[in-house]
Amino acid sequence: xxxxxxxxxxxxxxxxxxxxxxxxxxxxxxxxxxxxxxxxxxxxxxxxxxxxxxxxxxxxxxxxxxxxxxxxxxxxxxxxxxxxxxxxxxxxxxxxxxxxxxxxxxxxxxxx
Numbered sequence: 368x369x370x371x372x373x374x375x376x377x378x379x380x381x382x383x384x385x386x387x388x389x390x391x392x393x394x395x396x397x398x399x400x401x402x403x404x405x406x407x408x409x410x411x412x413x414x415x416x417x418x419x420x421x422x423x424x425x426x427x428x429x430x431x432x433x434x435x436x437x438x439x440x441x442x443x444x445x446x447x448x449x450x451x452x453x454x455x456x457x458x459x460x461x462x463x464x465x466x467x468x469x470x471x472x473x474x475x476x477x478x479x
Contacts, residue, residue, distance in 0.1 A: 372435035373442060378427045381442040384449045385475065389419040391449075392465050395458045404462055411465045414472040421479035430479075437478055444471035 373381070392415050397405050430438070448468045455461045465472075 371439050372432055373439040375427050377442060381438060381445060382422045384445045385419050385422045387449050388445060389415040391452050391461065395461055399458045404459055407466050408462055411469050414469055414476060417476035418472045421476050425479040434478055441471055441475045444468060
């Protein structure tokens with residue numbers, strides 16, 4: 368089953384959600400993380416930054432129909448990350464959640 372192509376409004380929502388996820392990750396105090404968590408933080412931060420920059424620079428009208436369909440699927444993952452992230456306060460838990468979303472962020476960055 369293929370995903371429904373996203374609309375321009377959906378794309379704007381995705382851009383907002385990617386920005387929120389990147390911001391939350393950026394604001395994690397790395398001093399509170401272990402050495403292994405810091406490494407993971409850098410990996411996820413890099414993917415989130417690339418997804419954020421690419422989402423900000425992408426033009427909806429320039430996206431292919433296939434890309435819009437794939438973005439529709441990825442938007443759901445990003446929305447879920449943003450919602451779950453708002454419920455967490457402990458930096459290591461936030462990082463754990465975002466680490467699980469690394470694949471979605473990397474796919475999003477590549478797609479845009």
